[in-house]
Amino acid sequence: MRIIYLISFLLFPLLSCAQTTNKSISVVSSYTVDQNSSWTSRTLQQQKFQPFKQNSKVNIGYNKDAAVWCRFIVKNLSASQSAKTWLCFNNNHIDSLSLYDGRLIKTIGDRTISQSPFIETLAFELNLQPGEERLLWVRVKKETSYLDFSYSLEDQAYLEGKSSQKTALTSFFIGMVFLLLMINGILFFMTKDRLYVYYIGYSILTAFYTAITTNFAKHVLFPEFRFFSECRVFTGALWYIALSIFLGHFLKLKENQPIKHKLIIVLGGINFLLILISISLLVFYKDFEFRYFFVLGYIIFLASIVVLFWAALTHLKIEKTQAIYALLAFAPQFVWGACLILKTFEIIPKSLGDNWMLFISLYEVFLFGYVLSRNYIDIFLKNNELMQQVIFEKESSLRAISEVQLRERRNIANIIHDNVGSKIAHIIHLFDMKNAGLAKQTINELAEDIREISHKILPKALDEGALISSLQSQISSLNAGLTDAKIELFCYDFPDKIDEKWIYDLYLIALEVINNAIKHGNAELITIELYKYPKNYHFQFTDDGLGFDLQKTSKGFGLENIEKRVNYYKGNFEISSVKNEGTIIQINIPSNR
Template sequence: MRIIYFFSLLLCSYCSFAQNINKQLSISSGYAVDTNSTWRQEDLPTSLLAAFNPQNTVNIGYNKNAAVWCRFILKNNNPLQPIKTWLCFNNNHIDSLTLYDAGLTKTIGDRTANRSPFIETLAFELNLQPGQEKIIWVRVKKLTSYLDFNYSLENQGELEARSSQKISLTSFFLGVVFLLLMINGILFFMTKNRSYLYYIAYSILTACYVAITTNFAKHILFPEFRFFSEGRVYVGAIWYIALSFFLDHFLKLKENQPIKHKIVLVFNCINFSLVVISMFLLVFYPDVEFRYFFILGYIIFLASIVLLFISALSHVKIEKTQGIYALFAFLPQLVWGACLILKTFEIIPFALGSNWMLFISMYEVFWFGYVLSRNYIDIFLKNNELMQEIIFEKESSLKTISEVQLRERRNIANVIHDRVGSKIAYIMHLFDMEHANLAKQSMGELAEEIRDISHKILPKALDDGALVASLQSQLKTLNAGLTDTRIELFCYDFPEKINEPWVYDLYLISLEIINNAIKHGQSGLITLEFYLYSKHYHFQFVDDGIGFDMQRISKGFGLENIEKRINYYGGDFEINSVKNEGTIIQINIPA
């Protein structure tokens, strides 16, 4: 800015640029910088005016309470027809733009209650009679901020067409954003997933920032509001903080890249602190130098953009799909933000305009809205498939349970019919033959057989928690009936009685494992080892049978059912088997 002041003061003669905008209108223009905003129109030093060409940008850099005076000399070269044109200043965020046309004064801008007739630009209507020449002064004023602008003469029809397109595009964008907000709000209440909440906050701030930056808020919504210049800066800062939090959660940086997660938090805290402090100073100490707040804020903004882009790039290696989604969404943001900051510091000559920001924001919001909705649909479909599998498995389980119950009932019925039924018939025959003593003896034997059958089905001792005693009694009977297989039970610090709800299940599980080892494993020796540790019970079942290849043969229903019953009690089930080398089953249940 000082360099521009210096060159302006060196110009001792009036410099101007004259160009035929068309065959009927010619214009020459110049500008001068009023550092302290103390000049009046009648005291303007025309000798200090610098050249000001149409479409060339005047950039005075960081500005604090300065004003720029622009002089335009216009001439209607047509001696017969009047000319109507619009003098346009292509920066919608100038605080105030005051036109002095003879005795007429007009003011528009962010800091005024007046708005431009067109959303596309700040424009003044100019009318020149045939052959008329007039001198117009325009005072450009912007408080503490960076200031650049250019001017052009535009046709009303073209301005109206561009403004209508911009209003339509911005309205469409805001409408779709709020539709996406409604959808993601419903998804948040359904899933309680914080990703949707972060997306909602980020999208609302995006809509606000777009509305302010495109001049939609000033032109359509709140034309008399006078603080859009500050609102654009602060909403933009908070908008990017919300975007950082959303991407941090979306990429799961806390779990996958904890160092970058902490750096993102630090950047966001610094940015938020800058916003709060600068707002406080702006209200209570407006004369404070804000240059360094802007510089630090822009540097952190650029660093944060680069960091998030690198994080998304790294996330591709961790979770490819989500990482690619983030990269596709964030790359345009990186380009636009980098261009904006580099242009602000005059490192590059131009930046992408507000229309680009509108397209980029629209693309980004739509893309993330699509990704989140698709993620929900994928989860919903997977859950639906899982529910179908669970239903099918339940149906299979019920069918198997019914088959097992039917088989057990058939076995019990056969035992009762073959042993109890025939015994009762024999006792009745003894009574008919009046052999009371012999009948009494047979009734005693029958009672003993019924107790034996009952004990085999489920020992009474299990009611008292005597798991080991119940199994030993059953194993004694099994060993007596086996010729090629021996079953052994060893206990290590294992209690005689257990007050645990899983005693009955473990008794039946042990018998089922033994039955599998005998029937399918063709085992010669089956060893049961029961341990008690400080925090859990450990059960190990080892057989020397034929085993099986675990890579080719999956668990059958019986083993899966055992695993589910163990998991129900918070335990672990593990099976290891090698073909021709036997099988080891280990069960751990919390004490």
């Protein structure tokens, strides 16, 4: 919103500059319409003229061959001082504007290489001696378009001030547009999101249309170019097609409102086809009647505005924030476009001027530039937050691995200290007692204990892929030491030997699950089932223990560690438990063969 306030602040001088006129000059004016553009200055005296007041508009509607002749009788009311003023015409897009001042002829306009001294208006300089009265003729010509204009006498200082402000502001806004284009171009290369491409295309056309509409292109950039009238019409149509496509993707109409999306594409396609046909006809058939093309183009333009406005309102129920942005951008354009069309068909007497078009189009570009940049920043911050979470998860995994290693080392240390250490001390004592026979017997027992400890930590058979025999051996040892619980192992099409890297982890997972079921679940029966399917291995661990409520109880360190091990092998881990009814753990790991 700060950007919008800045634009309003910068445009305020442009819209509020005070107008001054030279009161020492009087003017009597009238006009007549030459329907076939066949009159000369000699035949004008025979024509009937209608009154034409300053700042009142002459509107001849759609024009093909007509020209408007204006007669001005200008007089300096001062008898002692000379007077200088500018005869100004407020339509910058007149093809040619010819001033006949006696034998002197001056011509300016879109179809001429000459230009007005001021970007704000088409103006002719008038210098009057004290008490001088002069008859002036002005011929206004605009081919194949709607023609309206008004005139006024203006002071040079006022025109220079208005033109300087308009030039500066238009330059500033076009520069800012291209800055936003550069930023969004960088964002596109970073994100590969096509929405930025649509924004760039729409913004470029906005800059061109603004430059032509405000007369900046003719006055500053390409003063000798002669076809700005046509460029204004075609660029405006392309600009609106680009805006429709951009808004359609901005609101994700293809996914959320497919019918409106197709309708917008069809309307845009018809408009583009009209542009191609019109250009072809202008090149090969200059006398073609373009009235119906203009009418059809305006109808499609109005239909597109209505559909887009309707789509934005509907989108409020889908994604409120994006819809509000679209409505904020589109509402001023909706008013301007409606006024333009109603004025064209003479339903209302006056439409919003070109300055409003400058404000609206650049307001939209700035607004969407701000929205897209902010969306990227939000996405960047979210991605950064996700990266922090990933880093945290990795650190947690490392801590978990370290804790597992520390716990296993403690278990080994306790076994060695309690069993191996005590027996070694006993053997040394026996040698001191010179009881070699008993010492030899104790050494044999110690060797058996070491083999058993080694087998418990990680059976040698696992190196050969014998997961089933390793588990059976460990389960037999565990069942021998259990009094109130029993462990069962079932295999279904599971190979005796498998060549998979995860068998060591699965062996340790099975021991972890058994330990949890006995220690924490007080289970009486623990069932382990191993399945082999064509594309995956399936493992199910079931116990009839105490169970727990998954919604209220966290998985705990052991289960989280199991899940991380399974995820490492791109497997799937699921657990279901009901309080006082036991727990079921299911693991699926894809097969590499």
